Amino acid sequence: MNTYLVIIASILLLSYLLHLAAALLNLRALSPELPAEFVHVYHADAYSRSQHYTRATTVFSLTRATIVLVVTLTFIVAGGFNLIDGVARGFGLSVIPTGLIFLGLLALLQALLHLPFAVYATFGIEQRFGFNTTTVATFITDGLKAALLTVVLGGPLLAGILWLFETSGPHAWLYCWLAAVVFILVVQFLAPVLIMPLFNRFTPLAEGELKEAITGYAAGQRFALQGIYTMDGSRRSTRANAFFTGFGRFRRIVFFDTLMQQLTTAEIVAVLAHEMGHYRLRHIMSMMALSILQTGLMFFLLSFFLYNPGLFAAFGMEHISVHAGLVFFGFLYAPISTFLGIGMNAFSRHNEYQADRFAARTGADGEALISGLKKLSVSNLANLTPHPFHVFVHYSHPPILARIAALRKVCGGSREI
Structure with missing residues (x-):
């Protein structure tokens, strides 16, 4: 065998x-x-x-x-x-x-x-x-969008890897690694503004008590906020989350709308502080x-x-x-x-x-x-x-x-x- x-x-x-x-x-x-x-x-x-x-x-x-x-x-x-x-x-x-x-x-x-x-x-x-909370229509369109992204983004990367291994000799692995690194970094920058909006709606956080509390905490930490957004996570699930995404001027703080419904202002600011800690x-x-x-x-x-x-x-x-x-x-x-x-x-x-x-x-x-x-x-x-x-x-x-x-x-x- x-x-x-x-x-x-x-x-x-x-x-x-x-x-x-x-x-x-x-x-x-x-x-x-x-x-x-x-x-x-x-x-x-x-x-x-x-x-x-x-x-x-x-x-x-x-x-x-x-x-x-x-x-x-x-x-x-x-x-x-x-x-x-x-x-x-x-x-x-x-x-x-x-x-x-x-x-x-x-x-x-x-x-x-x-x-x-x-x-x-x-x-x-x-x-x-x-x-x-996902509808059948949302489930199908999500699958189709994911497949399209795989073809549009993954196809060229795979083609490049195949070409490099076919033509570049013993150092092909190094060139493929560099190509993959460039791809990863580009996607990290593009995700908040081009990829993620294909699946969810991002809305700037409205003026009010919560935004004031968030900006006050961020100012105290001398942390420049590029944007605070809510995401319609409730379209697919009742689960709640929050995260940082992107880099530089594309950096965003994102709260699921379900999180906004479940937590108090003090709790949301604490969750933000945790995410800011990661950054x-x-x-x-x-x-x-x-x-x-x-x-x-x-x-x-x-x-x-x-x-x-x-x-x-x-x-x-x-x-x-x-x-x-x-x-x-x-x-x-x-x-x-x-x-x-x-x-x-x-x-x-x-x-x-x-x-x-x-x-x-x-x-x-x-x-x-x-x-x-x-x-x-x-x-x-x-x-x-x-x-x-x-x-x-x-x-x-x-x-x-x-x-x-x-x-x-x-x-x-x-x-x-």
Whole structure:
């Protein structure tokens, strides 16, 4: 049996088992006893409902992972990649268009595989637990817009990568990395003004008490606000959020309209202070820098496997090509990606604690941030007692009880960062 096929099958199975173990431990960690911190916030029936939601989403996630694993292994063993390659080559085009057709067909098959799960997640689980406000029309148009963006933005990038690997020799990985970095930076600048408005409506925050409180806090921190906006997140979900996006003059502070409805002025200012902490403490830049370094590592390792005959034989391919090599390397890179993802999550959780401390030590009301986090946890049916291993593998934010405990230590302490 082909060694690479054994390695790839093992990677897929071990990844599945990792997530299965985390999910099962997380289900076992569910406790019917309401944590004392939430006794006056969470009603017993709502808390029970949050646990039902955790169970439902976990079972759904495991079902989806199982089906995707079986379909993927079957597709590999049955020679599906070679079949798609044959279809792409059947158009008789040059190397790069053939590669784009191959990758496009695979993306289409993947989208079709995941579509039923997306439909059930949105109109089944999210609908049943009162989160979904997405209409069928919005769901369809969102999918079409996302597909169009993939073609318009991703198509040229993929074409450039294929061309560089075909023509640039041993340093192609470096040129591809530089091209990817430029692409990432351009998208970061364009997203707030061109991409995100395709999906949501952004409205400047109206004059009034909230805007005065926000500008007052920002002035106290000598932070120049480029724009404060509300976003119609309620078009798709009742969930609430806030975030910074963009850089320079394209920088925006965005509040979901659902957040505005659920939190008080003091709580919203505290959430803003937390988001400002990410910006002031350079978390956004450091996360982007790490992402760029990961991209460079990926391209560097890719250069060693791109034309490996054994790897292509594992997938039953008749022809060796750059476009297929990109896909096959992804299977080998999966363990590294998982390991780096766990590390990035740990770094992100560290950053969340720092941003909370920033908010509490720079004039925002720490207790207001705590009460805001509690309200959001209740409205989102958050799992209050996740298993530590599940947190380690999946969480980019600390569990809510850990955040509250850390904030309580800060509220009465020094105001220095």
